[in-house]
Each structure stands twice: as structure tokens, then as C-alpha cells.
Amino acid sequence: MADRLGVLDVLQRESPFGAKEIAEAAEVPQAGAASYLHALAAAGLVVRADDAGAFRAADDFADRLYESGYMSWVLNANRPFIEHIAEFLRDPVRAGAQYVRDGRQVAVASQWMGSQAFYPKALSTIIEARPSRVVDLGAGTARLLIETLLAVPGSTAVALDLDGSACREAATAAKLAGVGDRLTVVERSIQSVADDPSPLEGADVIHAGFVFHDMLPDEEDVADAVLSNCYDALRPGGIMAITDAVPFVPNERERRFSTIVTYYHQQFMRRRLLTAEEWQEKLVKAGFGGTTCIAHRFPTGRLFLAHK
Numbered sequence: 001m002a003d004r005l006g007v008l009d010v011l012q013r014e015s016p017f018g019a020k021e022i023a024e025a026a027e028v029p030q031a032g033a034a035s036y037l038h039a040l041a042a043a044g045l046v047v048r049a050d051d052a053g054a055f056r057a058a059d060d061f062a063d064r065l066y067e068s069g070y071m072s073w074v075l076n077a078n079r080p081f082i083e084h085i086a087e088f089l090r091d092p093v094r095a096g097a098q099y100v101r102d103g104r105q106v107a108v109a110s111q112w113m114g115s116q117a118f119y120p121k122a123l124s125t126i127i128e129a130r131p132s133r134v135v136d137l138g139a140g141t142a143r144l145l146i147e148t149l150l151a152v153p154g155s156t157a158v159a160l161d162l163d164g165s166a167c168r169e170a171a172t173a174a175k176l177a178g179v180g181d182r183l184t185v186v187e188r189s190i191q192s193v194a195d196d197p198s199p200l201e202g203a204d205v206i207h208a209g210f211v212f213h214d215m216l217p218d219e220e221d222v223a224d225a226v227l228s229n230c231y232d233a234l235r236p237g238g239i240m241a242i243t244d245a246v247p248f249v250p251n252e253r254e255r256r257f258s259t260i261v262t263y264y265h266q267q268f269m270r271r272r273l274l275t276a277e278e279w280q281e282k283l284v285k286a287g288f289g290g291t292t293c294i295a296h297r298f299p300t301g302r303l304f305l306a307h308k
Contacts, residue, residue, distance in 0.1 A: 001036070003108055011046065012061065016054035062115065069112025074260055077105040081268040088268050096270065103163075107140065110210070117298030118243050119144065122207060125305065127151045129239055131204035135160065137190050137226075138211035142170035142183060149179040158199050160186045191215065194225035200233035209243040213265065216272040227286035231308060240288060240306040247273040249300050258300035279304050 002008045005026040010017050023033035037055065040046045045064060049056040058064075080099035081088060087095040126134060126148050132155055136145050139159035149155055159170050167187045174183040186199050190211050193200065200206060215223040230240055245265070249258040265271040274282070279302070280291045288306035296303060 005036075011040075011057050014056075016049035016056050018054050065112050066116045069109050069115075070257065072105070073109035073113060077101060077109045078264055078268070079105075081264060092267065092270060096268065113298060114209075118209070118296040118301045118303070121294065121296055121303055122209060122241060122243055123147055125239075125241055125303065126205050126207060129205050131155055131239075133157065133203050133205075135200050135203045135206045137193070137206065137208040138162075139170060139185075140166045141173055142185070143173070144207065144209075145170075145183060146174055146177050146179060149174075149182050150177060156182045156184070158184045158186060158203075160188055160190065160193070160199055162187070162189045190226060191219060191222050193229055194222045197229035197233050200230060202235065203233060203238060204235055205239045205241060206230045206234060207241045207243075210245065212242060213244055213271050213273055216274065224282065224286065227282060231287040234308045236308060238308045240283065240304075240308075242279070242283075242304045242306075243296065243301060244279070244304070245273050245300045246276050246279075246302050247300075254299035256299075261300045276302055276304075 002011055005028070007022050007025045010021050010025045019030050019034035019037050022037055023030040026033060037046065041055065045058055045061060046055040047058050075082070078101060080101055084095055084099045123144055130152055134145060134148055134155065135158045136142065137160050139145060139161045142159040145157040145159050149157055159167070161167055164187055167185045171180065171185045174180040212223055234240065245261050247262040249255060262273060265273055276293045280293065283291045283304065283306040288308060290307040292305040294303040294305065
């Protein structure tokens with residue numbers, strides 16, 4: 001609800017807030033905002049900040065947001081699959097063209113899950129490498145790159161993404177963070193790197209999070225070309241870091257969420273998720289050596305590291 005109202009920034013800010021701030025941010029009557037705020041307090045999501053009636057987020061608010069990401073992804077981001085499952089089972093191609101997911105819902109839920117489940121490991125891996133130049137394929141709003149630039153003085157980065165609004169937001173966010181002159185934003189598809197790898201040149205680290213499976217199986221040759229160009233473009237000793245989902249993980253911790261992720265991708269999106277072994281084979285085929293597979297906190301998520 002807070003996301004739909006546009007008040008998450010209010011709830012997460014350091015300074016106290018009340019119904020007035022909620023009402024202004026959501027553009028709703030203050031009485032309605034007060035009722036909503038009362039429900040948040042009753043649920044323990046916000047707590048009193050002072051005796052004057054102001055509130056702040058509860059200490060575990062970030063944890064609750066992270067947990068809600070899983071439910072939001074399964075039930076909201078993928079709502080068309082649930083509501084039209086019979087049509088998808090009868091004619092998946094036709095249903096897929098007719099019932100499309102809300103891209104924003106996918107991005108928001110993924111961001112909430114990633115905040116604790118896969119983003120920290122990818123970020124720490126990049127920062128530990130102390131790169132002078134980083135490229136992120138499918139960078140979105142470039143949060144990963146901006147935090148890297150702030151942590152590694154003198155470094156530069158390239159954010160490549162197909163979504164124009166995300167690219168504009170990335171440029172704005174980098175400027176506000178004081179690293180706008182060190183971030184280059186490229187509005188292009190990942191597939192375009194197969195023909196023109198120039199954005200990759202000189203990178204010490206190339207990162208790609210949950211983007212390669214979108215090319216499988218229909219554009220597997222393109223995905224292979226992108227990986228090969230990544231290898232060629234990296235400096236000696238450079239790192240390729242890929243986060244992606246692997247199918248039907250059988251262990252008890254991951255099996256349930258892994259199953260729904262795999263089923264959604266295979267049945268409704270017509271995507272093929274690679275196993276850890278298949279990923280390592282692809283990286284070796286592209287020229288990489290010393291591949292490592294690391295399990296994320298995110299069930300079914302794996303970080304593949306390959307060195308040039």
C-alpha cells in the first residue's frame with residue numbers, strides 16, 4: 001500500500017513524520033492518511049518518535065520490506081499468470097502476448113528482495129576488486145554502480161539499460177550523489193553488445209544481474225556472443241560477475257521459492273534457466289577460467305564469478 005500511495009520515502013526517512021506528511025505525499029485527505037498511519041502503528045511497522053504524535057519507521061522496517069518482496073513478486077508482479085493460468089496452459093504463446101506483467105511491479109518487488117538477498121553480495125564482490133572501471137548490464141537506476149563509485153575513489157562506470165526512464169533516473173541519481181561525471185549512462189539493449197561491445201572496453205569488472213536468462217532459449221547465440229565480447233573487453237585479471245536464477249533447487253531452504261521462480265519462467269515467460277553446471281560451461285566456452293558459483297541468500301539465486 002505504501003508503494004502504491006508513493007509514501008515509502010516518507011516512512012523510511014530519518015526525520016519524524018505524521019499524517020500531514022503522508023497526506024501530502026500521497027495527495028489524499030489527512031483523515032485517510034491518519035487512519036492508514038494508525039494501521040501501520042498497530043502492525044508495528046511504525047512507532048512513536050515523540051510525545052507530539054510524530055512517528056518513525058520501526059527498527060525492523062527494512063526486514064519487513066525485504067520479506068514482503070517475495071510475496072509481492074509471487075502474487076503482484078506475476079498476477080497475469082495467476083489470473084489467466086488456464087489460458088496459458090491452453091495456448092502459452094497467445095496468452096503471453098495478451099497478458100503482460102507490470103514491469104514496475106516486477107522492478108519494485110525485485111528491489112525489495114534484492115536489498116538483502118542478492119544485492120549486498122554483488123556489491124561487496126565488486127568493491128573488494130577495487131576496480132578502476134565497472135560496467136553493469138541491465139543497470140536499471142544504477143544504484144549498484146553509484147554505491148561502487150562512492151566506495152572506490154577515482155573509479156568510473158558504465159550503466160547500460162534499455163529502459164529510457166531508468167536511464168534518466170540513473171543519471172539524475174548519480175548527479176545527486178556527486179558522481180555524475182564518473183558515470184556514463186547508455187540506453188541500449190544487452191543484446192546490442194553482441195554487435196557493438198564498445199561500452200565494455202577497459203572494464204575491470206562487468207556485472208549482469210538477472211538479465212541473461214531473458215535471452216534464453218530464443219537468443220542463446222546472442223547471449224553467447226555477449227559473453228564472448230565481455231571476455232575480450234575485460235582487462236587482464238578482470239572479473240565477470242553474473243547473478244541469475246538456477247532451476248528447481250532441491251534443498252529444503254530453497255526448493256519452494258525456487259519451484260515458483262522456475263515454473264513462472266518456464267511455463268509463462270518461456271525462458272530457460274541454466275543450471276550451475278551449464279553456466280560454468282558457458283563461461284569456459286567464452287574463454288573465462290577459474291569460475292566460481294556462490295549461493296545468494298535469495299533462494300534459487302547464484303552469483304557466478306569468472307576471471308580473465
